[in-house]
Amino acid sequence: MSETVIIIGASHSAAQTSVSLRQGGWVGGITVIGDEAVLPYHRPPLSKDFLSGQKAIDDILIRPAAAYAEADIKFHLGTRVGSIDRKNKTVLTDAGDVLPYTKLVLTTGARIRRLPVPGVGLNGVYYLRDTADVLSIKAEAETAKTAVIIGGGYIGLETAASLRKQGLEVTVLEAMPRILQRVTAPALSTFYKRVHEEEGVTILENVMASEIQPADGGGLRVLTSCERTLAADIVIIGIGVIPNIELAEAAGLSIGNGIEVNEFCQTSDPDIYAAGDVTWHYNPIYKTHVRLESVPNATEQGKVVAAHINGTPKPYNSLPWFWSDQFDLKLQIAGLSNGFDDVVIRGDIETGRSLAVYYFKGDRFIAVDAVNAPRDFMFGKMALTKGTNIDKTRIGDTAHDLKSCLVDS
Structure with a gap:
């Protein structure tokens, strides 16, 4: 039997993992199984440009069909996986197909949290x-x-x-x-x-x-x-999401607030990996386990999975970052603000639409929310990635250049 990687969930992580596998030298089969009828697409535009009609489905595809065909990546769309047989290394689909794998990647993402009130099933x-x-x-x-x-x-x-x-x-x-x-x-x-x-x-x-x-x-x-x-x-x-852990849980994999993975995105079964919104992973920058609903995280973990399967391991060590577009506001977030006890605002938050909120825990800089302030976002991202601290007594005064606010850790 030729070696095959099966990826369950046609998500951001699936798109990245499949292409990175091939680019990294994987010569065996690559199969992606997804329950939607479309190829992997960018989710952030769903509530923005796609909803407003500025973009069509083809415009939000992560890659066109031709790119996957050229890389010999096969898709089973509109298909669900019902179970994983770890002993025999197979997956069973709802179509009754038993598919063997050499390595398995779970990119099952998350599903909507349901609102428990009467009337949610009504038309409209x-x-x-x-x-x-x-x-x-x-x-x-x-x-x-x-x-x-x-x-x-x-x-x-x-x-x-x-x-x-x-x-x-x-x-x-x-x-x-x-x-x-x-x-x-x-x-x-x-x-x-x-x-x-x-x-x-x-x-x-x-x-x-x-x-x-x-x-x-x-x-x-x-x-x-x-x-x-x-x-x-x-x-x-729109009241949040729940990680799709059920398939992994039924297969006996370790579960936390998501599917537990190590620094190479391996689960408790070394032949099964997980990536994206569904993972419960350790972030070395914040020294804690997190589950991130983030495109950059999904993409980076996809690369980590592919590199490890291809024998060129690169541990996950990325800084979490996010974004949100609303009206004329471009919000860019670097880092995790959980546990902050102080904030410093740079810019006019009372009447303006360009500013940055710097988060601190004690005197330690931990995150920044930058609204129409790309320089603050890049500055904060750089400081967090390098482990450099920021002087919170200076950062709030726009008379001070950003670089002059850096301090030794």
Whole structure:
């Protein structure tokens, strides 16, 4: 039997792993199995350019079909894997096919978190996770006038911005006391609330949706915990995701807050790897285990998997970074702000739209959120990657050049 790598999940990680395997010298078979009917695509545009109609499906493909064909990478699309037989090194698909592997890579990603309230199954209520979701939302948005978005995280706010730009009246419900509460400082939450309201979006914080009902005469109405009733032609739910660990768990692999992997993205079975949103991995920069929902992480782990399978191991040691586009705001995040106890703001956060929020734990710089401030993002990313500290008594004053704010660790 010729050697074969099977990749389960046609994701960002799958696209990178498959191509990097071939580029790195793998001469055996490469098969990618995905439950969607399309080739791997960029997910971030789903709530942005794809939803707004600026890009079509072909425009968001990570690579065209011809690139995979040239690399002799085979796809089984619209196919699910039901189980993994580690002893015999095979996977069983829902089509009844038993496929042997030499190495197996799990890039199963994450699925939407469901909202546990009555009415979520009604027509006009959507989640936003894949192309099918967005195509349905786009079709509704062509005639809709009002939208209620449940969830004030990045996906919810990006969706709000896209629909608002299409002319819809948009209301965002956030169950926590502030939008973006889990991922950013209060000052940046206030900033984003201001900008969205300046653009015509209504933000309701500390408000939960309690039920969705059909409205008399058509459309929907959303009942809230504060006893408000909101009319909507369309309701979109974005309250987070859950890692798809079930296949790995059933196969007996070690599980944490995701599939546990080592620095080479190997699971507890050395012939099975995992990469992307589903992994629970150690980050050497922050000296802790994390699970990251991040395209850069998915891409880097794909490269790590391919290098290890090809016998040229390169341990994972990347700095986490992220981005979000809303209206005219380009947010770039370097590092993880978890555990911060102080922030320093550089720029005008009260009335402007270009600024950076530097996060500190004690006197140690740990992350930066840069809004329309690419120099601050690159500066912060460089400092974190090199382990260089930043003087928090200077960084908030724009009269000081960024480089002059660096201090010895």
